[in-house]
Amino acid sequence: MSIPQDRMDQLLKRFSMMETQMASNPDSDTYVKLASEYSELEPVVAKIRDLTSARNEADDLKSMLDDAATDRDMRELAEAELPEIRERIEELEKDIQVLLLPKDVADERNAILEIRAGTGGSEAALFGGDLFRMYERYAAGNGWRVELISASDGEAGGYKEVIAMVSGKGVFAKLKFESGVHRVQRVPDTEASGRIHTSAATVAVLPEAEEIDIDIRAEDIRIDTMRASGSGGQHVNTTDSAVRITHIPSGIVVVQAEKSQHQNRARAMQVLRSRLFDMQRQKADSDRSEARRSQVGSGDRSERIRTYNFPQGRVTDHRINLTLYKLDRIMEGDLDELIGALISDYQTALLAQMNEGF
DSSP: OOOOHHHHHHHHHHHHHHHHHHHHOTTSHHHHHHHHHHHHHHHHHHHHHHHHHHHHHHHHHHHHHHOTTOOHHHHHHHHHHHHHHHHHHHHHHHHHHHHTSOOOTTTTSOEEEEEEEOTTTHHHHHHHHHHHHHHHHHHHHTTOEEEEEEEEEOTTSSEEEEEEEEESTTHHHHHGGGOEEEEEEEOOTTOTTOOOEEEEEEEEEEEOOOTTTOOOOGGGEEEEEEOOOSSOHHHHTTOSOEEEEEETTTTEEEEEOOSOHHHHHHHHHHHHHHHHHHHHHHHHHHHSOGGGOOSGGGOOTTSEEEEEETTTTEEEETTTTEEESOHHHHHTTOOHHHHHHHHHHHHHHHHHHHHTTO
């Protein structure tokens, strides 16, 4: 289904009007207000102009073929070029459709990354540590910053739980499909018989919430200051005054233990706000028609989304039935192919829904 011509004409007209307004008043409030919309519309307009050019070229080639006076050499050239131009037109039409898909308002936000060891005991904690390092390396490759919020170390290494803030451009847009259960199949270092064990860790990626997103009333929270104790390693046992915040209406509990009690409270509120914001987004998704939701975008924390099989050197994402035999590179943070495929599948699903009239 192609984009209606009148819709593209409207976009071109709007873009031209913005260019004129911004050029005539470069220092005005109008410029600032239009700048964001202009930057979003610019790539769409570039594709529309490319599409118009390609369509004109296709029309010229077709006219050449329809003209009985066209000589043999020119006809052969037109016959060879027309299929390529038509293929280019299809690609441009799809590109424009993707650019015009409804935007997730959280896509450009930072994200809170939470990883928790699941079934598998010490091996699950080790795997949790491996996943965290994988995301750290992926973040570094994208120029993002990873700031540890809290961590509880596993007895044999890794993490029972680790929470971090990932900051940078378009963080949530790329990481949001990582939420779910990640399963690992490998022989633990402690396994003398060489038997393969299956363990799991749960990943949650939450868009960073701002105070304007979530209003937390003082009467809805209980704040307890307590002595940090129990296993948790160097990241937890750095203070005698951990902070626990309980959000009474939702039952969400956030514990933060760092050297500064003031910082503990601020960090805990930051995590609480983001969890409430995520819960709000999840509810909004579930309230919509099931036909408008894709499997990739469901964000179901209990869904097994991916298996990392070390003996076979493969990673399988079960949502899109994609298997890659480059586990070592993926664990080193080479996630572009996986995440790119997930984004593409999600966009394809949205396009299909739009074209069916939802």
